Amino acid sequence: MVLGVYTAAAGAGLTCAGRWPFCDGFLGLFPANWGSFIEWFHRLVAMITGFVILGTTIKAWREGVSKRVRYALVVATAILPFQIVLGALTVTEYEWVILTAHYVVATSIFTAVVAAAAWGLSDRGIPRTADAVKLALVGMPIMLVLAPHMFVSFGPLTQTIYYVVGLATYGSLVAATLWASTAHGAQADSYGRLKYALAPASGIVVALLIAGRQVYLPSLQLAHLGGTLIALVLVVGATVIVRSGLPVPQTGVRNDAD
Structure with missing residues (x-):
């Protein structure tokens, strides 16, 4: 890609x-x-x-x-x-x-x-929810700085870096969302709050990646920047939830019926 x-x-x-x-x-x-x-x-x-x-x-x-x-x-x-x-x-x-x-x-x-x-x-039995959220927290500010045609020239090299970081960020958000969704029992409430921050952030980031190379007009540039800021706020919120101390999800090895 x-x-x-x-x-x-x-x-x-x-x-x-x-x-x-x-x-x-x-x-x-x-x-x-x-x-x-x-x-x-x-x-x-x-x-x-x-x-x-x-x-x-x-x-x-x-x-x-x-x-x-x-x-x-x-x-x-x-x-x-x-x-x-x-x-x-x-x-x-x-x-x-x-x-x-x-x-x-x-x-x-x-x-x-x-x-x-x-x-x-x-x-x-080895979900890495916290690590995935941390990776997204690193990626989002980079996506903000490299937002199309806003702060730096959006040439071939910049686009390449933007999409490497963007895909890594999106992948980490998807993985963290899926891992948070597997929590049940006593962990469901805590991971539920995390999921509600991660899922919309995932949707926004993938929309930014899809639209990124079509952003030319100033209005589209501002809309793209606004979407990036919203996603960043959601990821920061997810990080706060993680750092508040999430219980370890009881996932274990699932059988084929799962």
Whole structure:
């Protein structure tokens, strides 16, 4: 996803002679210059990532991990064909609607994989809710400073850093939300308060990431900055809840019925 952002920001999205899946170099399969290499390398990594997701899904079903992990991976795998088609259309059509849809689908795959990873850790009795909240607390101020076209130039390098930090922040918020949702009994109230801060923060951050590359008008820039501030306040609130002393959630190893 980050490579895709850099490819578009660097203006390399229409290199490879605007062809897909071919390029403009030797036999039409390899890049002929640096710009083409950026686009070609993005395609290569995306292809490898797709096979890794597919392989992980197959392995999860063969090993009989919990249903929620398997189903999350199935969702990620089922969306992959749409992502491939949209990836081709970004080259052959290159319209902002297609570019946005391409990133939305990628984000959906990312969310499903993060959910599978978070639930996998929870099933082993090792949720890291406090650590995830701390990571989000580090990421949000960076997202604020790098907000599109507000304080620094939003060039290819800045966009790349912004989306690395943004995806890490979003992933940590999703994981923390899911872990907080697993608490029950005496822990339900405390983790419930945490969840109500984390869940909306997750939604705001993913909206910021999806809209980030479409922010050009001053009104949109201010709206984006306002959303970032709201998410930051929510994460600070979650941090306060964590530091007030959360009880250890009694998750344990879940059986397949879960």
